[in-house]
Amino acid sequence: MKLLVTGGLGFIGSNFILRLLEQKDIEVVNIDAELYGSNHKNLSQVKDSDRYNFVKGNISNKNFMEEQISRCDAVVNFAAESHVDRSIDDANPFLISNIRGAFTILDIITKQKKRMIHISTDEVFGSLSDGTANEQSKFNPSSPYAATKAAAELLINSYFTTYESDVVITRCTNNFGPRQFVEKLIPKIIILANKNLKIPIYGEGKNIRDWIYVNNHCDAVEMALFNGKSGESYNISADNEIDNITIVKKILDIMDKSEDLIEFVEDRPGHDFRYSMNSKKISNELKWKLTTNFEEGLEKTIKWYLENPEILNNISQTVLNPTPWKSNQ
Numbered sequence: 390m391k392l393l394v395t396g397g398l399g400f401i402g403s404n405f406i407l408r409l410l411e412q413k414d415i416e417v418v419n420i421d422a423e424l425y426g427s428n429h430k431n432l433s434q435v436k437d438s439d440r441y442n443f444v445k446g447n448i449s450n451k452n453f454m455e456e457q458i459s460r461c462d463a464v465v466n467f468a469a470e471s472h473v474d475r476s477i478d479d480a481n482p483f484l485i486s487n488i489r490g491a492f493t494i495l496d497i498i499t500k501q502k503k504r505m506i507h508i509s510t511d512e513v514f515g516s517l518s519d520g521t522a523n524e525q526s527k528f529n530p531s532s533p534y535a536a537t538k539a540a541a542e543l544l545i546n547s548y549f550t551t552y553e554s555d556v557v558i559t560r561c562t563n564n565f566g567p568r569q570f571v572e573k574l575i576p577k578i579i580i581l582a583n584k585n586l587k588i589p590i591y592g593e594g595k596n597i598r599d600w601i602y603v604n605n606h607c608d609a610v611e612m613a614l615f616n617g618k619s620g621e622s623y624n625i626s627a628d629n630e631i632d633n634i635t636i637v638k639k640i641l642d643i644m645d646k647s648e649d650l651i652e653f654v655e656d657r658p659g660h661d662f663r664y665s666m667n668s669k670k671i672s673n674e675l676k677w678k679l680t681t682n683f684e685e686g687l688e689k690t691i692k693w694y695l696e697n698p699e700i701l702n703n704i705s706q707t708v709l710n711p712t713p714w715k716s717n718q
């Protein structure tokens with residue numbers, strides 16, 4: 390099998406490629422536009438593999454993607470603008486990548502009769518004061534980022550209904566682990582704590598997310614690729630809802646750092662209070678289960694960042710801005 394992975398130089402995509410090449414006799418073509426979240430070092434250990442090939446390109450380029458998809462059997466679409474703060478600052482790149490890019494792939498795989506696994510997010514369901522979302526729950530996105538991901542899902546579902554496209558959607562909760570771009574919460578905390586710098590926490594730090602170690606997510610995507618039913622969506626969660634301030638304190642404790650580093654800052658506009666999904670469907674139908682719990686994953690993640698000092702040292706001030714959505718204000 391020859392698989393095309395988009396956004397494979399990013400956090401989740403690179404971890405997915407590494408696990409796939411390690412566990413399967415499969416060829417992987419990695420399409421990545423080499424934007425701010427991309428890093429070739431994420432895949433340095435497989436760059437010389439005869440089963441791995443990197444091609445620079447943008448998923449919204451129709452002619453380019455037609456050629457690349459024609460050479461592969463299936464597409465796993467990780468490519469996306471994914472940071473909520475950036476979408477608040479400027480939504481346009483999210484419209485291009487998350488909607489136009491996803492549509493370009495969708496239209497091509499339909500015409501070429503290929504399979505597409507589309508990686509979405511729990512944020513399409515918006516903030517839940519109680520209960521938990523299943524695959525049939527209504528969309529209620531709060532941020533421009535989440536709205537673009539919801540729009541892509543609607544397009545994909547319409548293509549399945551109209552054209553019987555071979556498409557599967559996966560939605561995951563907050564990922565963490567090695568290779569995550571440093572603007573995200575957990576690596577940002579690790580880097581600031583390591584430098585004994587103030588750690589900015591939005592509002593009171595009570596916002597709740599369900600955190601999943603990235604390899605658990607990659608396992609679920611692999612199962613959806615090979616065994617997922619066309620036209621279906623699968624929620625991927627860890628049943629591990631934790632508020633942000635607890636995350637910070639856990640990391641500081643593991644790193645033996647003082648909680649005095651914590652600094653509460655202005656809350657983000659439209660900041661969803663709580664995300665929650667259940668993943669009974671993928672567990673029952675595809676037999677997926679967690680293999681790494683939160684505490685084990687957090688220790689592995691901290692260890693990885695501390696053992697890769699070039700990531701800790703080469704950080705721009707923009708990335709570490711305590712209120713990044715204000716960069717153009």
